[in-house]
Amino acid sequence: MKIKAPTIRDVATAAGVSITTVSRYVNQAQRFSPAVEATIKSVIEELGYRSNPLAQSMITGRTNNIGLSVLDVSNPHFTSIIKGANRVATEHDYTLLLVDIDENPGRERMLLESLSRRVDGLLVYSRLPEDDMDWMASLEKPLVFFGRLSRLALPTVTSDDHRGGYMIAQHLVAMGHERIAYLGFPKSHRDQDRMAGVRDCLDTHGLPLQAFGGAAPTAIEGERRSADIMLGEQRPDAIICYNDMMALGFMQATQALGFRVPEDISVAGFDNIQFGRYASPPLTTVDLRSEEMGVVGMNTLLSNIGDDASIDLTLLEPQLVLRSSIKRRALSLG
Template sequence: MVSSSGAEIRKVTIHDVARFAGVSRQTVSRALNGKDEIEGSTKQRVLDAARELGYRPSRFARGLVRQDTTTIGLVIPDLLNPFFTEVAASALEAARTRGWHVVVYDTADRAAEELGTLQVIGSQVDAVVGYFSCSEDELDRYTRGMPMVLIGSEHRTARFSSIRIDGEAGVHAAVAHLIAQGHTRIGMLDHAGRAEPSLRRAWFLTAAAAHGIDAGLVAGADQSADGGGAGLRALLAAHPDVTAVFTFNDIIAIGALREARRMGRSVPRELAVIGFDGLALGALVEPPLTSVALDTHRLGALAIDQVGRLLTGADPLDADELVVHAELRPGGSA
């Protein structure tokens, strides 16, 4: 696994440049870093020497002596999922304003990759932000005392802080909206795959119960458009009288939208659809997606903000500040 196959690339150091230019290390350092206390001609000579030899400073040596660069790791289950992309983009932006570097890891939603990432990440970054599906014990074992901010998953121990997504009111509003439109048979497409049912499902169930309607109309769906289509077919096969669906996220909703069109059911007249996430993508489909939207921009920025506080030792935000609320955003699909 060691990287040296072709021409044995010998690293050229500041020493070599110094010798080549006939000066000392320190003078080279001065020339390269634009410090003063150096004469113009000498500086130029050193710069020429550096270019001649193809010198590039070692980030390790530099980082060792000046402790000013911070790098954070961003762990994402699937960058192709627009929701995570939006979160990642906002996190990158927030990090950029602080002058931080962000190493991105895509775990491809596989537990094995997640573990592998955890093992390797500890010795590469100063702090971690992201989504994790493994247990907090495992998480802790691999990240020993590193500042960590979890997104979406509620933490149980004080070891971590996490950004909570509060969609309870938003989902309640969504169900209320559907009922106001006259719907009484409202189904849900939850995600499939995870062991335990989702929080969003729980919110949906309590909202349905609060309005006195049947809350048992739930089917599973993969987190993809195709999964949403298949889920809708299964749901309607089991419960043909369903006239409205709430979905785990917008990707599933968009798949359901497409499937409804293929089945010849017009949206929202013959089938109302409400998603969750509020992706920008929702505005591109027809009809525009109604969604319980959350501010992904704030989500990423909040995560970076908190990790920064943990990093500098400043007083961290506490749980009730680390919340992103979701609210119903009307489109045309419900």
């Protein structure tokens, strides 16, 4: 026979107080005398009463849920963001509700509008053009955006992509490379900053940049573009890929074509995903501090939920991770 779960009425009767008193105590909406609070607490523990989260949210206006949208949960960059955000959420007794956009901008508005009705705030990673994002500001929930914004007044958290691009290009130049290519992902807002950093560095050294575009930020796309780049008329001696996933795919396909990495071409990426260190050779990368991005984003959002509103940009400093996918080139004699 199924045992009936205790109700708030049962708690009120056993404690000798009103249902309203128990409700206000459970939802921390009002303080009572130490004796009354001790009695209610004792009865709740004795009966094993558990409050209804839905009913509690109707009283307090809070769900204790945070929404997080990412572009592709299979990409380790985003799983690191989730890990950092979830750690902070758990420390503050919040539950993280995740939405995977799956690199499909057409689903984004519908999913986020639905999610916004079940959470106290939102962390959003998006590829939508900023001109198409006005509806985000009208969701009537605190929102933190991962990336840069030029027009919308929202708090933002991102890594310094321009500096990261400059850093890795500078390292390649210092290692004697003169024919440097960039394999990007033009649909990403951050791609422009990364390529601009690479280009600005090469301009200071009087070196050209070969730019190639990819249709997706995936290992499969990096693999697909390898033949076009390596068998072309002007084969680069180094390539910087938009992210580590593309770099790993490019490196595998390039080796399958008979080229050696890094002897024939040096390869680098962005994100410092854990698989990069186990590649052959291990991948040089720019660590954009993905997990820290999730931590900072969640802390910023919780501050905004707590009425400590801010629309500042938090810019995380990238770090260069040097591994053996880059090799020093012999000095040019010409």
